[in-house]
Amino acid sequence: MNFPSKLIEDAVSEISRLPGIGKKTALRLTLHLLKQKEPVTIALTDALINLRKNIQYCVICHNISDKSVCSICEGHKRDRSVICVVEDLPDVLAIENTNQYSGLYHVLGGVISPIQGIGPDELKIETLFKRIDNPSNDVQVKEIILALPATMEGDTTSFFITRKLKDKGLNISSIARGIPVGSELEYTDEITLGRSILTRIKYSAE
Amino acid sequence: MNFPSKLIEDAVSEISRLPGIGKKTALRLTLHLLKQKEPVTIALTDALINLRKNIQYCVICHNISDKSVCSICEGHKRDRSVICVVEDLPDVLAIENTNQYSGLYHVLGGVISPIQGIGPDELKIETLFKRIDNPSNDVQVKEIILALPATMEGDTTSFFITRKLKDKGLNISSIARGIPVGSELEYTDEITLGRSILTRIKYSAE
Numbered sequence: 001m002n003f004p005s006k007l008i009e010d011a012v013s014e015i016s017r018l019p020g021i022g023k024k025t026a027l028r029l030t031l032h033l034l035k036q037k038e039p040v041t042i043a044l045t046d047a048l049i050n051l052r053k054n055i056q057y058c059v060i061c062h063n064i065s066d067k068s069v070c071s072i073c074e075g076h077k078r079d080r081s082v083i084c085v086v087e088d089l090p091d092v093l094a095i096e097n098t099n100q101y102s103g104l105y106h107v108l109g110g111v112i113s114p115i116q117g118i119g120p121d122e123l124k125i126e127t128l129f130k131r132i133d134n135p136s137n138d139v140q141v142k143e144i145i146l147a148l149p150a151t152m153e154g155d156t157t158s159f160f161i162t163r164k165l166k167d168k169g170l171n172i173s174s175i176a177r178g179i180p181v182g183s184e185l186e187y188t189d190e191i192t193l194g195r196s197i198l199t200r201i202k203y204s205a206e
Numbered sequence: 207m208n209f210p211s212k213l214i215e216d217a218v219s220e221i222s223r224l225p226g227i228g229k230k231t232a233l234r235l236t237l238h239l240l241k242q243k244e245p246v247t248i249a250l251t252d253a254l255i256n257l258r259k260n261i262q263y264c265v266i267c268h269n270i271s272d273k274s275v276c277s278i279c280e281g282h283k284r285d286r287s288v289i290c291v292v293e294d295l296p297d298v299l300a301i302e303n304t305n306q307y308s309g310l311y312h313v314l315g316g317v318i319s320p321i322q323g324i325g326p327d328e329l330k331i332e333t334l335f336k337r338i339d340n341p342s343n344d345v346q347v348k349e350i351i352l353a354l355p356a357t358m359e360g361d362t363t364s365f366f367i368t369r370k371l372k373d374k375g376l377n378i379s380s381i382a383r384g385i386p387v388g389s390e391l392e393y394t395d396e397i398t399l400g401r402s403i404l405t406r407i408k409y410s411a412e
Contacts, residue, residue: 014253041258045251052247
């Protein structure tokens with residue numbers, strides 16, 4: 001595309017660097033900003049610059065935070081004996097939204113992926129082991145819940161962590177994989193269905 | 207969603223004001239920027255601020271421009287006797303990309319839409335009539351091509367402009383509506399197909 005203005009061209013080229021946004025969408029967003037009043041663009045850019053310059057990561061769980069220790073790690077009502085290991089911030093948000101979990105988190109910042117050149121050293125795995133050995137507030141960690149993606153990379157990461165922790169006497173579990181609530185059996189892929197039979201849950205008559 | 211950081215919350219809320227971007231996409235884009243180095247965010251915000259503060263509109267055709275007269279209106283090779291009327295900048299880019307048009311443009315900045323409260327006075331229509339009455343470089347305008355969207359609003363705008371110009375002795379045309387090149391007849395909607403029969407083009411045997 002030949003743009004009539006260098007300013008438009010620069011804006012479109014920068015916006016289209018964002019994942020999932022092509023040149024046409026970038027142009028649409030650019031023209032939208034031009035049609036809005038100037039404070040709209042300034043509010044957007046200020047928010048982005050503020051974020052990039054002032055963001056911190058919790059020194060304990062590596063979750064994004066405004067302070068050096070995040071509100072979850074600081075929380076008085078959280079169960080400090082359980083740590084849920086997740087890939088990234090959206091997973092923390094998703095689990096928090098369920099209101100089913102009151103323990104702590106550990107954000108790896110990714111999963112092991114040899115193809116993308118991501119090994120254990122590129123992730124925040126070592127600090128997880130340190131947390132278990134030297135627990136904060138002197139509350140012993142008893143359980144690790146692995147809530148990593150149901151992919152080859154996620155499974156590899158879970159396997160790696162499980163093997164490293166095998167002699168620590170911890171309860172290690174993975175979140176259940178199976179048929180999503182509300183789904184029909186016939187439309188479920190065979191791997192999920194097969195796993196859900198293998199890992200079936202016993203009903204008690206009581 | 208409850209965000210662990212006010213900075214993230216602000217960034218997500220500002221990004222999700224953009225058209226077609228919801229909270230989840232906004233969060234994904236925000237986390238992407240956080241994973242990149244700081245200059246990436248600064249380049250993006252600088253481009254947006256520069257654009258918003260320094261953008262100009264061509265005083266003749268209202269196209270976006272770096273200068274007070276855009277490169278098309280200034281161009282020596284353009285045919286100044288033809289003006290193509292379009293809704294907005296992307297239409298100019300699309301027509302320029304065809305390499306089939308060498309005249310000038312007139313960018314209305316929208317189309318007449320009573321539902322959205324957009325009347326002729328909200329658009330750059332009056333300046334089109336002035337351009338025709340007082341042509342720049344003293345080249346008389348001979349032809350107006352209406353290249354407005356094939357919608358009710360686009361047709362209303364075309365009709366309004368045509369009626370206002372009816373006594374000026376101009377050639378007024380609209381871009382052809384019909385079956386897109388490469389399309390099958392059976393998959394074309396009936397209104398398009400019906401119009402394409404009514405506005406059929408005569409083949410000459412020469």
